[in-house]
Amino acid sequence: MSRVDPHLPDPHLPHLCSGAGWLIAILALAGLLRLVWLDGAPPGFNQDEASNGYDAYCFLKTGRDRHGDWLPVTLKAFSDKVDHRSPVYAYLSVPSVWAFGLTHFGTRFPAALLGTVTVGLTFLLGRTLLGARGGLAAAALLAVSPWHIFMSRFAHEPSVVPFFLVAALCCLLRGTASRGYLLAGAALAALLLYNYPVTRLFGPVLLLAYAVVFRREVKERKRAFGVALALFVLLVLPLAYKTATLYASVQGRFHQISIFDEPFPKCVVLFALNYLSHFAPSFLFGRGGVVEGDFVKIAYLPMLPVMLVGLWECVRQRQPSHQLLLAWLLAFPLAASLTYPYVAAPSALRPIVAIPLFELLAALGFERCLGEAPAAAWRKLVAGLLALALAASAFFFVAHYLFVYPRHPAPGFQYGFRQALQYVAAVQGNYDKVFITDKANQPHIFVLFYGQYDPRTYQTERVEREYLPSGWWKVNRFGKYRFGDIRGVYEPNRRHLYVARPEELAGREIMPLKTVGGPGGKIAFLVVRGE
Structure with missing residues (x-):
């Protein structure tokens, strides 16, 4: 019997909300915040967005990228020496470029659509890990997340990483009891590695943590997990082959920004400082991370108390779901910490695998706070105060993003x-x-x-x-x-x-x-x- 139950009892949910109604409202809000004025916010258009859009246009018309390569495993967008990037976003953009044309909207639509779908998947993941109420809380937090809203409106390779990550986790967690879900999870985990390069370290680390956390299930169903592992390896082989045969060029960009050129003692210090910077309050709740010369907010300050409660629960409890969240928290900065940060702050792109971890931790803390409340009136008060503080933070962010930021776009x-x-x-x-x-x-x-x-x-x-x-x-x-x-x-x-x-x-x-x-x-x- 699996230790992950996707239908955990949630006795307080009927008193606070109708689950289906709230989920529909959350998804509608998520879609609205990601699709409204998609061609104008962010203002302008980044060269990487234009590259993905034009390659999608080339695939649509010829089946080849703009350099004439047929369905490549990597795209040598702006160099064959230092710019072998993921083709996943360009492939995903083909239907929207066909439907909406080679436009800002057509190119950004896959990010917005999959960003909205990720909110729904976060509900499923949260329900599996935390119960129905925790799933709704995590989905609601992700719907208004400033980091995820920004990335869902940006036609760049990391923008779809959260979709593949959350979809893979949803399937893998259900896969502890279902072979079909396990195989789907293995396939999605393999596709995750074809996305932004940070996933090529983070993905295997998280899969190893999953195998350790659910080692009992792995032992009981060795054959099913062995088949899933074989499928994962088979799907990753094309990427592994290209990386091995063209290592210097495929890894060219990483060699430019990695810390490994430094002497070993300095390299260790830089890694430690980079790693810790991803937990700094200024990064998580202050100015945030850097994207294209501007700052992107990571999380709202009112989330801090419930995130700390959620973190304490992960440390205190020995439930597999909590252990997996803790492993995720420890693993997300690893790849980003191997690179030089921006002068002002860490990148907001390289730790993209942290979405929606912070929302899940906050939802766990929220669930714990409600569970500790002595009476229904207190539960409603706690929920109301947190919701009000988060709603105010989200309102000011959205107003700034849609009405102020377009007048001062990032260079x-x-x-x-x-x-x-x-x-x-x-x-x-x-x-x-x-x-x-x-x-x-x-x-x-x-x-x-x-x-x-x-x-x-x-x-x-x-x-x-x-x-x-x-x-x-x-x-x-x-x-x-x-x-x-x-x-x-x-x-x-x-x-x-x-x-x-x-x-x-x-x-x-x-x-x-x-x-x-x-x-x-x-x-x-x-x-x-x-x-």
């Missing part, structure tokens, strides 16, 4: 390219050459994305690239497009079109065809012609 979202390049796409037929400023991160990908550049043409034509000292590609030209400093190529009497930063045309008498405003009233781009 990494490269605001203004959409307006400039959609105009260029409409008029470029009137010009012999189009020159795009290189005062941006990988500007060529925005030309491909906003111009919906024909994938077959890009896959077969000559693309002139050079390697930067860092190992990244700098695309200099393809087709009629050229990329560089506009100051060195501007010719006033040619049939050329230019997309420039204002400082590149300073001192020249020009009449812009289009001026693209940027944050704070500044000019982001000028579109001018040479005639």
